Amino acid sequence: MTTTADDIAKQAAGEAAARLATDGMCLGLGTGSTTAWALAALGRRVQEEGLRIRGVPTSFAAERLARRVGIPLTSLDAVERLDLALDGADEVSPALDLIKGRGAAHTREKVVAAQADRFVVLVDPSKLVDRLGTRAAVPVEVLPMATSPVMRALERLGGVPELRMGQGKDGPVVTDQGFWVVDVRFADGIDDPAELGRAIKALPGVLDHGLFLGMATEALIGRPDGTVECLRPAGTPAP
Numbered sequence: 255m256t257t258t259a260d261d262i263a264k265q266a267a268g269e270a271a272a273r274l275a276t277d278g279m280c281l282g283l284g285t286g287s288t289t290a291w292a293l294a295a296l297g298r299r300v301q302e303e304g305l306r307i308r309g310v311p312t313s314f315a316a317e318r319l320a321r322r323v324g325i326p327l328t329s330l331d332a333v334e335r336l337d338l339a340l341d342g343a344d345e346v347s348p349a350l351d352l353i354k355g356r357g358a359a360h361t362r363e364k365v366v367a368a369q370a371d372r373f374v375v376l377v378d379p380s381k382l383v384d385r386l387g388t389r390a391a392v393p394v395e396v397l398p399m400a401t402s403p404v405m406r407a408l409e410r411l412g413g414v415p416e417l418r419m420g421q422g423k424d425g426p427v428v429t430d431q432g433f434w435v436v437d438v439r440f441a442d443g444i445d446d447p448a449e450l451g452r453a454i455k456a457l458p459g460v461l462d463h464g465l466f467l468g469m470a471t472e473a474l475i476g477r478p479d480g481t482v483e484c485l486r487p488a489g490t491p492a493p
């Protein structure tokens with residue numbers, strides 16, 4: 255298998271994130287190819303250093319990977335707060351506002367990130383944007399019977415919605431909750447992400463959307479040369 259510059263960047267970000275874990279921490283375990291590097295490195299630290307951590311997975315995929323690499327798991331029923339949540343993103347703005355959900359896990363990812371004292375996003379440079387919505391669609395998780403009215407409402411909000419299909423099955427992608435995903439594109443990006451987020455969340459039948467605003471405390475940007483840069487929202491002190 256060939257290793258691409260993207261792989262090196264994702265691996266660098268993932269491994270830097272895994273070094274943030276310390277004994278006794280409860281961690282949110284994100285979903286996606288970048289976070290997978292972090293989970294693999296955390297698993298190695300558990301096995302080789304005896305690092306004592308527990309993880310709350312954000313998807314069936316993250317749960318299966320965590321079990322495979324040997325990270326002990328827990329749930330939000332058992333822990334009140336998470337020390338640190340690690341996750342990827344599809345877009346990161348200069349203010350560290352995010353679009354997430356290419357992996358259709360954004361609803362659980364948001365629940366987990368919201369419980370964390372520190373939410374660290376792991377990306378390669380291709381995810382950095384000046385304006386949200388210029389590169390990625392906003393995923394909206396919908397109750398299947400509400401899909402058509404929600405899509406019509408998303409058009410009225412200025413978007414171009416498309417029901418996410420396929421990915422190894424016939425028909426719509428089905429989330430871990432049994433919902434469907436509508437991806438909404440905005441031709442020139444999103445003018446007011448907070449207002450858009452509120453409007454989408456208010457639509458009957460919408461479980462949640464992939465706009466994560468004001469949630470990330472840091473972003474680790476892995477570079478193709480293996481270095482990692484840490485960004486924080488302007489004016490935020492280092493933890």
Ligand code: 5RP
Pocket residue numbers: 284285286287288289341342343344353354355356357358359360363
């Ligand atoms: C899944 C997500 C992922 O974290 C996001 O899509 C980034 O994935 P990757 O690291 O594979 O590019 O939000 O719902």
